[in-house]
Amino acid sequence: MKFIGIDLAWKVEPKSKTALVAIDKSCSLIATDYVYTDKEILEFIKRHCSSGCLVGVDAPLVVRNKHGRRECERLLQKHGIPSYPANREWLTRAFGGVRGEILVRKLKKLGIELKARPQPKTFAKAVMEIYPYSALKFLLKKIPKYKKGKKKERVKGISDLREALQKVQPSLIAGEIASEKDLREQERESNAPASLLKKAADLLDAAVAAYTVFLYWKHGGERCEVIGSEEEGFIVTLKDEP
Numbered sequence: 001m002k003f004i005g006i007d008l009a010w011k012v013e014p015k016s017k018t019a020l021v022a023i024d025k026s027c028s029l030i031a032t033d034y035v036y037t038d039k040e041i042l043e044f045i046k047r048h049c050s051s052g053c054l055v056g057v058d059a060p061l062v063v064r065n066k067h068g069r070r071e072c073e074r075l076l077q078k079h080g081i082p083s084y085p086a087n088r089e090w091l092t093r094a095f096g097g098v099r100g101e102i103l104v105r106k107l108k109k110l111g112i113e114l115k116a117r118p119q120p121k122t123f124a125k126a127v128m129e130i131y132p133y134s135a136l137k138f139l140l141k142k143i144p145k146y147k148k149g150k151k152k153e154r155v156k157g158i159s160d161l162r163e164a165l166q167k168v169q170p171s172l173i174a175g176e177i178a179s180e181k182d183l184r185e186q187e188r189e190s191n192a193p194a195s196l197l198k199k200a201a202d203l204l205d206a207a208v209a210a211y212t213v214f215l216y217w218k219h220g221g222e223r224c225e226v227i228g229s230e231e232e233g234f235i236v237t238l239k240d241e242p
Contacts, residue, residue: 001025003210003217004023005022005058005212006018006058012095020034020035020044021206054128054213054216062230068087072233112127115230139164161204
């Protein structure tokens, strides 16, 4: 089994970059990529999903409601976890459509189907919606500010998050994801592009998505909770260890 995390860029056209992370059943990082197109995403998945795999996508995959929030988002809010209100009107206006739904249709052609509750510890090919922020709330309690702020603050936030994730699961984060050397160079170079920090943050989100589906496959309901339904939209999040 392989476990793939996708921090999907939401815009349909022109596309921004999407972060991809693949780990194996020992939770060791085996590959990363940073790509633009659905074709590149599918090629990455095909390379690492020749047998069973769970794919975790950080993006809305099922959006039936025209306005407001999905039920899964309302339920997350009750846990004190905020999220963007995914609805068709907003996603179409802001991003040109629901890219997650488009990706799900393409994955189905590869035999990877949307499933809210695939059987843990068995051969499977399924895709699930993940929300890394909610997973990090359970893993770390206090989440470093790694996406917003001035460059120095973002460098520190990314470094702190990387260090925290290594303590949780050392094999999950390898050198190519937000290495300390790269981060220090970013901090020193006054003209270094912000896009390099965005790449580091996106890859960390993709790693959390991969780790979430890994924990789902290994522990099922002991470590994960599926909030919502396949019909109306669902999000897989983590639970405190029993």
